[in-house]
Amino acid sequence: MYNNDIIRIENLHVTTATQVILKDINLKIPRNRITVILGPSGCGKTTLLKCLNRLTDLHPQLQVSGKVWIDDEDIFQPNVDVIAVRKKMGLLSQRPYPLPMSIYQNVAYGLKMQGIADKHTIRERVQHYLEEVGLWKEVKDRLHSPASKLSIGQQQRLCLARGLAVQPEIILADEPTSALDPISSKKIEEKFLELKSDYTLVLVTHILRQAKRLADHVIFMYLGEVIEQGTPQEIFEHPQTTILREYLKSGH
Amino acid sequence: MNREKWIEILSEKWMLLATLLMCMLPLSMGIGLLIESMPLLQQYRLGSLIRNSAWSPAEGKFGMISFIVGTLWVTGLSLCMAAPVSLLVSIYVTQYAKPWLMRTIHIVMDILAGIPSVVYGVWGVLVIVPWISQKLAPTFGYSSSGYCILSGGLVLAVMSIPYILHLQIEIFRTIPIELKEVSLSLGATYWETIKHVLLRQARRGIIASVGLGISKALGETIAVLMVVGNVPQIPENIFQAGYPLPALIANNYGEMMSVPHYLSALMFASLILFLIICLFNSVSHWIIYKINRI
Numbered sequence: 001m002y003n004n005d006i007i008r009i010e011n012l013h014v015t016t017a018t019q020v021i022l023k024d025i026n027l028k029i030p031r032n033r034i035t036v037i038l039g040p041s042g043c044g045k046t047t048l049l050k051c052l053n054r055l056t057d058l059h060p061q062l063q064v065s066g067k068v069w070i071d072d073e074d075i076f077q078p079n080v081d082v083i084a085v086r087k088k089m090g091l092l093s094q095r096p097y098p099l100p101m102s103i104y105q106n107v108a109y110g111l112k113m114q115g116i117a118d119k120h121t122i123r124e125r126v127q128h129y130l131e132e133v134g135l136w137k138e139v140k141d142r143l144h145s146p147a148s149k150l151s152i153g154q155q156q157r158l159c160l161a162r163g164l165a166v167q168p169e170i171i172l173a174d175e176p177t178s179a180l181d182p183i184s185s186k187k188i189e190e191k192f193l194e195l196k197s198d199y200t201l202v203l204v205t206h207i208l209r210q211a212k213r214l215a216d217h218v219i220f221m222y223l224g225e226v227i228e229q230g231t232p233q234e235i236f237e238h239p240q241t242t243i244l245r246e247y248l249k250s251g252h
Numbered sequence: 253m254n255r256e257k258w259i260e261i262l263s264e265k266w267m268l269l270a271t272l273l274m275c276m277l278p279l280s281m282g283i284g285l286l287i288e289s290m291p292l293l294q295q296y297r298l299g300s301l302i303r304n305s306a307w308s309p310a311e312g313k314f315g316m317i318s319f320i321v322g323t324l325w326v327t328g329l330s331l332c333m334a335a336p337v338s339l340l341v342s343i344y345v346t347q348y349a350k351p352w353l354m355r356t357i358h359i360v361m362d363i364l365a366g367i368p369s370v371v372y373g374v375w376g377v378l379v380i381v382p383w384i385s386q387k388l389a390p391t392f393g394y395s396s397s398g399y400c401i402l403s404g405g406l407v408l409a410v411m412s413i414p415y416i417l418h419l420q421i422e423i424f425r426t427i428p429i430e431l432k433e434v435s436l437s438l439g440a441t442y443w444e445t446i447k448h449v450l451l452r453q454a455r456r457g458i459i460a461s462v463g464l465g466i467s468k469a470l471g472e473t474i475a476v477l478m479v480v481g482n483v484p485q486i487p488e489n490i491f492q493a494g495y496p497l498p499a500l501i502a503n504n505y506g507e508m509m510s511v512p513h514y515l516s517a518l519m520f521a522s523l524i525l526f527l528i529i530c531l532f533n534s535v536s537h538w539i540i541y542k543i544n545r546i
């Protein structure tokens with residue numbers, strides 16, 4: 001059965017001992033579309049993304065309940081192959097965290113972990129994805145120096161290349177352009193629009209104009225809850241709640 | 253000129269002075285030891301002192317090689333035992349264990365670190381020495397009194413593990429969790445993440461922690477002295493007695509009678525120990541420096 005919604009979330013709650021981080025989230029995320037998540041800082045956007053590939057497992061203080069289906073597989077079932085779930089998804093985290101290795105190895109790492117051993121293939125893909133994010137020219141002469149020596153913006157593009165190189169089905173991008181100049185941002189946005197035909201993208205951003213340019217579906221969150229969701233037209237032109245209206249007004 | 257600027261200059265000068273004093277300390281210690289060893293060094297050739305194995309102060313024989321070899325053996329053995337054990341424990345405790353186990357380990361470490369050296373020595377004499385002489389050595393086809401360099405290394409390892417472990421746990425705890433998230437979301441398993449990312453990120457710290465642990469172990473005297481046998485010979489296997497430099501100094505200082513050059517020889521032994529530690533530290537710094545550039 002072909003389902004149009006690649007991710008379905010039902011009654012998702014995430015709490016710590018003292019705080020409710022996500023409250024009763026119900027969402028459907030359409031395949032081959034760009035879904036944009038908006039919301040003020042601290043409302044739980046990053047946490048929501050982390051639930052989608054079970055990185056919440058790493059944080060024992062987070063209690064997760066509810067259901068998340070990805071390709072009709074409930075990923076919080078105990079017998080799920082977490083590695084396989086994570087391989088489907090590429091997470092581009094909010095801050096760039098280069099792995100403690102060279103620039104080249106940073107991109108090659110994921111490929112090796114996915115079982116690609118052929119050196120030639122790896123080299124081609126590394127170059128290809130570094131070109132995609134517009135980093136190749138800047139680093140081609142120092143591929144084997146530490147990635148940590150790059151500037152923050154360069155690191156962010158490197159992390160982008162690293163995440164794209166493993167060719168996940170779903171790309172979870174947490175403010176992927178927050179440290180980039182307008183020209184690099186634009187390149188990345190174009191890249192995303194192009195990726196849409198083969199991938200599903202979930203994008204967190206604080207830039208409203210970027211959201212408008214990219215979104216097929218918009219989700220607005222506030223204090224751990226989904227307040228509104230719909231097409232960009234519905235959200236940006238006809239906001240229903242006062243919170244969203246306020247948010248959009250101050251965003252301009 | 254205004255006041256702030258003067259204060260600025262003055263405080264900078266003070267800090268510089270304090271730093272210089274710090275740097276002078278080891279140097280002055282080394283020079284002091286060298287001056288004290290001069291009487292011996294004027295009488296004997298340096299090369300023959302170091303190469304010779306005969307130790308008999310009453311007959312004027314001050315060969316040092318057995319003590320140097322004994323020191324290296326005991327330290328090397330303890331390193332081989334302490335480094336892997338503490339690395340495994342620190343990885344397990346920080347990456348797999350539940351929080352209560354972490355707390356327990358911390359308590360255990362504090363207790364172990366607080367036990368006086370002499371108690372470790374007694375434990376070594378009562379437990380390790382008989383075990384080696386009755387069980388371990390016969391198993392490998394050797395006969396041993398149990399007072400041997402292996403006992404020394406083992407006691408030293410047990411003493412340095414809490415110290416090394418403490419440093420390593422801190423190192424693993426300071427690695428940002430996001431780094432693990434990155435590796436996992438690229439499709440690595442948990443173990444691959446530990447192997448390729450965490451150990452790599454921590455390697456400098458791991459080497460430094462082992463280096464510090466060893467430098468400390470080199471100076472641990474009492475416990476080792478009680479179990480190592482204190483026979484001035486070059487041990488042929490780990491079940492034979494040895495005589496590390498710290499034990500030599502501690503055993504004989506104050507009992508030199510009026511044997512000529514005896515005091516000077518002990519100072520020379522201290523100087524060698526001092527140099528070994530310096531050398532060891534330089535090597536570990538050099539390794540860290542090398543790693544830094546990769």
Ligand SMILES: Nc1ncnc2c1ncn2[C@@H]1O[C@H](COP(=O)(O)OP(=O)(O)OP(=O)(O)O)[C@@H](O)[C@H]1O
Nearest residue numbers: 016021040041042043044045046047048059061062
């Ligand atoms: N591991 C954790 N342990 C405890 N609290 C957490 C944890 N992770 C997130 N939180 C809390 O959950 C709330 C939401 O955090 P989250 O990072 O998801 O916000 P966000 O919407 O991504 O914000 P921003 O736009 O600033 O990135 C915050 O109040 C944060 O303190």
Ligand SMILES: [Mg+2]
Nearest residue numbers: 045046094174
């Ligand atoms: Mg966030």
